[in-house]
Amino acid sequence: MFIQTEQTPNPSTLKFLPGRVVMARGTMDFATVDAAKPSPLAKRLFAVEGVERVFFGSDFVTVTKAVDRDWQILKPSILGGIMEHYTSGEPVVVEADEADAGAADDDEVVAQIKELLETRVRPAVAQDGGDIVFQDFRDGVVYLHMQGSCSGCPSSTATLKMGIENLLKHYVPEVVEVQAAQ
Numbered sequence: 001m002f003i004q005t006e007q008t009p010n011p012s013t014l015k016f017l018p019g020r021v022v023m024a025r026g027t028m029d030f031a032t033v034d035a036a037k038p039s040p041l042a043k044r045l046f047a048v049e050g051v052e053r054v055f056f057g058s059d060f061v062t063v064t065k066a067v068d069r070d071w072q073i074l075k076p077s078i079l080g081g082i083m084e085h086y087t088s089g090e091p092v093v094v095e096a097d098e099a100d101a102g103a104a105d106d107d108e109v110v111a112q113i114k115e116l117l118e119t120r121v122r123p124a125v126a127q128d129g130g131d132i133v134f135q136d137f138r139d140g141v142v143y144l145h146m147q148g149s150c151s152g153c154p155s156s157t158a159t160l161k162m163g164i165e166n167l168l169k170h171y172v173p174e175v176v177e178v179q180a181a182q
Contacts, residue, residue: 003079004017012052014065014071014078015149016082020059022056022061023057027131028042029148030054030055040085041081041090045061045082050068051066055131057126057131062149063078113134121167128150129149132146135181137175141179143181144178145180146180161178
C-alpha cells in the first residue's frame with residue numbers, strides 16, 4: 001500500500017491519501033480522543049503522541065499535530081497507523097453518521113446555499129484537506145463550521161470572507177455575511 005501525503009494551507013495539518021475510499025458518504029471530524037470512539041482508524045491515529053485532530057474526507061485523512069511537534073517525527077507513525085488500519089480489515093467508522101437528517105425541511109434560500117456549498121465550495125476545500133459544513137442561516141448571516149485543515153488555518157478567515165461570502169452573496173441576494181460557527 002502506498003500512501004501519498006500533501007501539504008495543506010495550514011502548517012499544522014497534513015493530508016494523507018491512502019488510495020482507497022475513506023468515507024463513502026459525508027465527512028467526519030474528530031477534535032478529541034473521546035470523539036474518536038466510533039472510529040478504529042481515528043483511535044489508532046490519536047494513539048500517536050502529538051496528534052491533536054483527525055478528519056476524514058472521501059479519499060483522504062487530514063491530521064492536525066500539536067504546534068510543538070515536528071512532521072518528520074510524526075509522519076512515519078501516522079503512515080504506519082493508516083497502513084495498519086487498512087490491512088486489519090476494520091471499518092473506518094463503526095457507527096453510521098446521519099449528518100443530513102432534516103434536509104427535507106430546508107427552505108428555498110437554505111437549499112440554494114447548501115447546493116452552492118456542495119457543488120462549488122466543498123470540492124475546492126477538500127483539495128486542501130478540509131471541509132466546510134453548513135450550520136445555520138439567520139438574519140442574512142450564513143454560519144459555517146470549518147473542519148479538517150480548515151479548522152484553525154491561518155487563511156480560513158480570508159477563505160470565508162473573500163471567497164465563500166462573495167460567492168454566496170453573488171448567487172443568493174438574501175446573504176449579507178458569512179461567519180464561522182462557534
